[in-house]
Amino acid sequence: MAFDILITSLINGSTYAMLAIGFSLIFGVARIVNIAHTAFYMVAAYCIYFTTYRLGFNPISAMLAAIVFVAFLGWIVYLIFIRPIREHEQAVLIGTIALAIALQELMLIAFTGDYRTVPALIKGFAQIGHAKVFYQQILTFGSVFVVLGLMRLFLMKTKLGLAIRATAQDRETANLMGMDESRVAMMAVIISVGLAGVTGAIIVPLTTIEPFMWNHPLIMMMAVVVLGGMGSIKGSFYASFILGFAEALVVFLVPAGAFLKGAVALSIMIIVLLIRPAGLFGVQFEEER
Amino acid sequence: MLEISNLTVCYDKAMIINDISLRVNEGELVSLVGPNGAGKSTTLRAITGLVTWQKSIHRGSSDDIKLQGTVEFMGKRIERTPAHQIAAMGLIHCPERRRPFREMSVLENLKAGAYLLKSKKEIEDNLRQVYELFPRLKERSHQVSGTLSGGEQQMLAIGRALMSNPKLLCIDEPSTGLAPIMRSEVFRKIKRIKEMGITVLLVEQEVSTVFTMTDRNYVLSSGKIIAEGKGEELLKDEVLRKTYLGL
Numbered sequence: 001m002a003f004d005i006l007i008t009s010l011i012n013g014s015t016y017a018m019l020a021i022g023f024s025l026i027f028g029v030a031r032i033v034n035i036a037h038t039a040f041y042m043v044a045a046y047c048i049y050f051t052t053y054r055l056g057f058n059p060i061s062a063m064l065a066a067i068v069f070v071a072f073l074g075w076i077v078y079l080i081f082i083r084p085i086r087e088h089e090q091a092v093l094i095g096t097i098a099l100a101i102a103l104q105e106l107m108l109i110a111f112t113g114d115y116r117t118v119p120a121l122i123k124g125f126a127q128i129g130h131a132k133v134f135y136q137q138i139l140t141f142g143s144v145f146v147v148l149g150l151m152r153l154f155l156m157k158t159k160l161g162l163a164i165r166a167t168a169q170d171r172e173t174a175n176l177m178g179m180d181e182s183r184v185a186m187m188a189v190i191i192s193v194g195l196a197g198v199t200g201a202i203i204v205p206l207t208t209i210e211p212f213m214w215n216h217p218l219i220m221m222m223a224v225v226v227l228g229g230m231g232s233i234k235g236s237f238y239a240s241f242i243l244g245f246a247e248a249l250v251v252f253l254v255p256a257g258a259f260l261k262g263a264v265a266l267s268i269m270i271i272v273l274l275i276r277p278a279g280l281f282g283v284q285f286e287e288e289r
Numbered sequence: 290m291l292e293i294s295n296l297t298v299c300y301d302k303a304m305i306i307n308d309i310s311l312r313v314n315e316g317e318l319v320s321l322v323g324p325n326g327a328g329k330s331t332t333l334r335a336i337t338g339l340v341t342w343q344k345s346i347h348r349g350s351s352d353d354i355k356l357q358g359t360v361e362f363m364g365k366r367i368e369r370t371p372a373h374q375i376a377a378m379g380l381i382h383c384p385e386r387r388r389p390f391r392e393m394s395v396l397e398n399l400k401a402g403a404y405l406l407k408s409k410k411e412i413e414d415n416l417r418q419v420y421e422l423f424p425r426l427k428e429r430s431h432q433v434s435g436t437l438s439g440g441e442q443q444m445l446a447i448g449r450a451l452m453s454n455p456k457l458l459c460i461d462e463p464s465t466g467l468a469p470i471m472r473s474e475v476f477r478k479i480k481r482i483k484e485m486g487i488t489v490l491l492v493e494q495e496v497s498t499v500f501t502m503t504d505r506n507y508v509l510s511s512g513k514i515i516a517e518g519k520g521e522e523l524l525k526d527e528v529l530r531k532t533y534l535g536l
């Protein structure tokens with residue numbers, strides 16, 4: 001049992017970490033609250049299902065195709081739909097909610113509401129005491145760390161990474177250093193949505209695919225961001241595992257706990273907002289006149 | 290090098306800059322002084338594209354922010370050019386309140402300043418030059434810039450601006466909030482920067498020191514240029530001294 005809780009919290013925590021980091025990135029750089037973030041994750045999952053079963057792609061090319069497609073979709077949607085309203089927070093909020101629902105409905109039309117699955121990349125499991133660890137779980141967990149590690153390298157070591165961090169801290173000054181703020185914002189959108197795609201691709205063998213699968217991760221991701229501090233990537237990382245663990249505890253230890261999953265996140269979110277509104281590692285943005 | 294003609298800036302119908310004209314010749318150190326709220330920062334922001342940028346992200350109607358008149362830099366009109374392109378032309382703005390990227394180290398801040406440079410070697414050279422000018426920054430190169438003292442942050446802001454090989458450097462109130470020793474240190478460095486061949490437009494309130502080091506000065510009050518000339522000439526004017534310069 002303890003081991004199951006650990007595995008579940010690590011897997012869920014790492015999913016939330018990937019999602020929340022992408023979400024934080026886009027918020028930090030472009031000040032876009034992208035409610036549709038997890039809907040892109042869903043689209044990636046469907047993409048893999050579609051390319052695997054309808055087009056006969058092998059699992060790796062299905063994943064790559066899904067990631068590229070989702071990043072591209074994110075870019076197009078940003079250009080025609082989000083960019084014109086970028087500075088109007090409320091409009092962006094409403095717009096991205098609408099976008100998420102539209103994507104959900106599209107998936108519902110295209111694939112019906114049936115639950116779908118895709119096969120694991122590697123089958124089998126290891127027995128540790130009474131608990132089973134599927135190799136796919138280890139693979140997923142490992143991939144998350146590789147991806148997050150690469151992401152960190154990208155942000156810390158590349159020029160675009162530097163521009164992204166600078167813009168996230170102070171758009172105006174970044175502009176003065178010759179960084180094209182609107183281009184940096186666009187790149188951040190592509191990377192962020194791409195990361196949602198990667199999350200979908202990595203996690204899809206472990207979940208069921210259905211048109212509402214973006215709802216629960218969205219709530220968790222929001223709770224993570226509130227707990228970790230809006231705009232803080234480090235905060236998102238720690239908060240994801242804290243919440244993943246809290247959620248697993250409730251699911252395993254409380255009778256009918258699975259129904260309380262969402263409530264855990266929301267309760268933590270409310271408590272954090274009451275006690276420490278800036279979260280664990282809240283970032284203060286340079287005020288811009 | 291820089292030629293501003295009939296520049297007017299309005300925010301929400303309030304005229305903040307009222308038809309000013311100003312020029313900076315190559316190699317000069319020129320100051321723009323005036324009391325709080327005179328519009329000094331707004332003038333710099335208009336020159337380096339921030340007013341245009343602000344207009345582009347502004348939520349309300351498009352005439353809430355107005356910018357009229359012309360700004361010419363090295364023979365090119367730039368009053369509609371985006372801020373990042375103006376920086377690429379070598380017109381660099383070291384902003385008010387220093388604005389370091391607080392979560393980055395000193396070194397990363399300096400690298401951000403060199404964002405426009407392509408060659409690694411050039412970046413290294415500039416870094417060496419900045420460290421030579423501000424040895425303090427070298428000692429602190431791995432410290433997170435948000436934890437630097439005010440004076441160190443000012444050095445960092447100027448160092449960061451120097452990293453991109455500016456042709457004209459606009460510095461906004463570098464001495465504000467610093468202890469007297471630090472102030473004279475900052476002013477000494479600005480003189481050095483001028484001697485390095487970089488043209489400087491300096492916005493300041495610390496008139497008594499600034500007038501001893503500049504080639505020419507403009508006095509701004511309520512959005513208008515009310516006097517212009519060499520320091521000693523301006524100081525001869527009793528009314529100007531008492532009313533506008535607070536001396």
Ligand SMILES: Nc1ncnc2c1ncn2[C@@H]1O[C@H](COP(=O)(O)OP(=O)(O)OP(=O)(O)O)[C@@H](O)[C@H]1O
Nearest residue numbers: 289300305323324325326327328329330331332385
């Ligand atoms: N974005 C803005 N919207 C509305 N009014 C503004 C804006 N920016 C500046 N102002 C107004 O313009 C006037 C001039 O401001 P500015 O910052 O240019 O003055 P300053 O000469 O730099 O003053 P200080 O010495 O205090 O820095 C002020 O009255 C200020 O309130």
Ligand SMILES: [Mg+2]
Nearest residue numbers: 329330331385
């Ligand atoms: Mg000012």
